[in-house]
Amino acid sequence: MLWEPICNTTSVDAQFNYCAQPDPAVAFSVFFGLTFFAHVLQSFTFRKAFCWVVVMAALWQFVGFACRVYATKNQTVNSSGAAANLLVLLAPLWVNAFVYMVFGRIVFYFLPEQKVAGIKAVNMARCAFIIQATGGVLTQNDDSKMIKLGLRLYTVGIGVQEAFVLMFMGLAIRFHWKMAHGFGVIERGDGWKKLLYTTYATLALITIRIIYRLCEFASGDVNSTLSTTESYFYALDATPMCVALFLWNIIHPGSILQGPESLFPKKIKLTRAQKRFAKEEKKNGKAALKLEERPGRTERKSRRHRHSHRESDGIDMTYQSHREMV
Numbered sequence: 001m002l003w004e005p006i007c008n009t010t011s012v013d014a015q016f017n018y019c020a021q022p023d024p025a026v027a028f029s030v031f032f033g034l035t036f037f038a039h040v041l042q043s044f045t046f047r048k049a050f051c052w053v054v055v056m057a058a059l060w061q062f063v064g065f066a067c068r069v070y071a072t073k074n075q076t077v078n079s080s081g082a083a084a085n086l087l088v089l090l091a092p093l094w095v096n097a098f099v100y101m102v103f104g105r106i107v108f109y110f111l112p113e114q115k116v117a118g119i120k121a122v123n124m125a126r127c128a129f130i131i132q133a134t135g136g137v138l139t140q141n142d143d144s145k146m147i148k149l150g151l152r153l154y155t156v157g158i159g160v161q162e163a164f165v166l167m168f169m170g171l172a173i174r175f176h177w178k179m180a181h182g183f184g185v186i187e188r189g190d191g192w193k194k195l196l197y198t199t200y201a202t203l204a205l206i207t208i209r210i211i212y213r214l215c216e217f218a219s220g221d222v223n224s225t226l227s228t229t230e231s232y233f234y235a236l237d238a239t240p241m242c243v244a245l246f247l248w249n250i251i252h253p254g255s256i257l258q259g260p261e262s263l264f265p266k267k268i269k270l271t272r273a274q275k276r277f278a279k280e281e282k283k284n285g286k287a288a289l290k291l292e293e294r295p296g297r298t299e300r301k302s303r304r305h306r307h308s309h310r311e312s313d314g315i316d317m318t319y320q321s322h323r324e325m326v
Contacts, residue, residue: 002026007075009228015071015081017228022072024230028238029065035245036062046254050101057094058245064088065238089154092209092241096161099202100168102195102253107175109257110184110192155217162210165203172199191256198251205240212236 007019036058043051064087067080075081178184179192216226226232 003073005072005075011076013076015075015077015079015084016230017223018230020068020072020075020230022069024234024238025065025068025072028234028242029062029069031242032058032062032065032245035242035249038249039245042249042252042254046252046258048254048257050105051098051254053094053101054098054245054248057091057098057241060087060091060094061241061245064091088237092206093161095202095241095244096165096206098248099199099206103168103172103175103199105253105257106192106195106199109261110179110188111175112183112185151217155214158210158213158217162207162214165206165210169200169203172196172203188261189256194251195253195256198247201247202244205244209237209240 002022005019005022007016008014009017009019036055039051039055039058043049043055064084067084067087071079071081071084176196179196184192212226212232216224216232
């Protein structure tokens with residue numbers, strides 16, 4: 001043991017629900033630090049700007065466990081324990097978002113139609129992130145009612161996250177079926193298999209972690225066995241996320257998705273005048289489309305117009321004949 005931790009779980013300022021040990025915290029901070037620096041190096045080597053997401057995932061885990069190491073020295077003083085818990089709770093969402101982003105680029109690169117379904121999976125991760133972040137912040141409160149509310153919100157957030165994971169898994173299986181039946185671009189090789197199997201593995205690891213957190217927080221009891229046993233945290237949360245990050249070091253998307261075809265087309269920024277002109281064109285196009293879609297209504301209007309002219313002409317003729325008679 002690196003040092004003897006000072007802990008008292010009954011203290012008001014207790015950082016954890018157990019006497020946290022420094023050795024595993026140091027080990028995992030080293031692991032996450034290694035994968036963080038590896039991802040930074042790979043993102044520059046392969047020139048993949050979107051990999052900043054996985055870099056953030058590794059960074060949050062690294063900083064979270066570094067804070068945990070510091071907090072283990074004296075766990076009866078309010079120090080970095082809250083920051084450690086919050087970063088570790090939210091860091092897996094970066095991994096989740098990265099998987100969605102990689103899959104979108106796999107589809108764009110390997111399928112001629114460049115889509116499986118018109119769903120923006122990253123928006124799913126954003127939704128889950130907002131809910132879990134709100135719940136995670138509330139759990140780091142001194143008020144027991146706020147802690148319970150935070151646990152419920154966080155539980156809802158990871159439930160939503162898992163629902164999105166299952167939906168996304170369906171898209172991945174659909175893509176797998178298309179590629180296996182020859183609907184993909186054969187000239188670009190079979191690198192999609194490595195990326196897709198890594199995606200499956202990552203989603204499975206995320207699911208393990210979600211199930212653990214659901215079982216821990218669903219009851220709303222902060223003193224449950226899962227919450228008061230440190231080994232469960234390392235086995236079912238820290239280890240799956242560490243393995244997931246190292247998997248993407250081994251099978252990095254930049255080593256397979258290469259060339260200009262692997263990049264999403266950049267959006268062209270328009271000037272104000274161009275935007276105004278585009279809006280006017282859009283309005284004119286909609287107006288023309290409405291006229292084409294409803295010719296009957298236009299014809300009825302023209303008929304009524306012609307009929308009204310005839311009536312007015314008839315009135316004028318009657319008036320003229322009356323004057324002649326007089």
